[in-house]
């Protein structure tokens with residue numbers, strides 16, 4: 239297969255990496271998304287990360303992770319094309335933007351549904367394909383490392399899809415951790431500010447920030463300066479959610495924003511929480 243097997247419908251996203259296009263597969267008319275990455279100016283390390291991203295996507299097969307179909311390289315233009323599932327609902331950053339504009343909060347039931355689906359997606363990554371609704375072959379733990387509203391997508395049925403593993407990493411050995419920090423400063427965890435290692439609980443922190451932002455339409459920690467932001471993250475004081483949200487939702491978000499990553503819950507702890515456990519049982 240090559241890029242001529244697809245017809246471009248429109249450009250749907252732009253990022254540091256390149257473009258995301260909505261395309262139609264000519265063989266059967268299926269609508270898909272094509273991420274186009276120009277590797278011309280990439281360092282060897284960035285090229286290795288790009289190969290890692292594709293290899294990770296190929297390993298993961300889960301209904302809450304964007305599905306990978308194929309990839310091909312256009313050597314003349316030094317562009318790699320990654321074909322993935324199309325998510326008609328776009329990303330959560332746009333949902334948050336629209337809610338702010340319309341001064342509307344997201345209903346609690348939707349928040350629980352998004353949280354449950356993302357915990358299942360992260361469980362798939364962290365626990366090597368052993369989780370519920372996993373269709374992946376067993377694989378080493380995978381850290382996403384850049385969970386944020388721009389990297390979470392919705393399909394036409396309001397199913398949530400964790401996407402863009404552009405900064406993700408396979409942890410090949412027990413003692414291996416991702417060393418350098420990457421990702422979004424707003425969602426940077428305390429352990430990273432203290433120059434510790436990025437680990438699975440750092441993804442949980444970022445997920446807690448994301449769910450908090452879905453409820454309040456603002457990130458939990460904000461400052462005009464990186465220094466001020468780091469101080470607030472280290473302090474870990476989390477405001478209560480708006481009154482229409484339940485104490486149970488407040489509790490689970492605050493638990494995910496526990497400063498000590500050792501005391502912070504992992505995916506399997508969160509999956510035991512009432513409403514999430516019910517969601518999982520109902521879905522099986």
Ligand SMILES: CNC(=O)c1c(C)[nH]c(/C=C2\C(=O)Nc3ccc(Cl)cc32)c1C
Pocket residue numbers: 250251258271273304322323324325326327328329332391401402403
């Ligand atoms: C304005 N753009 C959109 O609403 C939008 C839509 C309808 N889909 C997307 C993005 C993706 C999409 O539809 N499938 C994807 C697979 C992987 C990645 Cl990294 C991104 C996507 C976007 C950004």
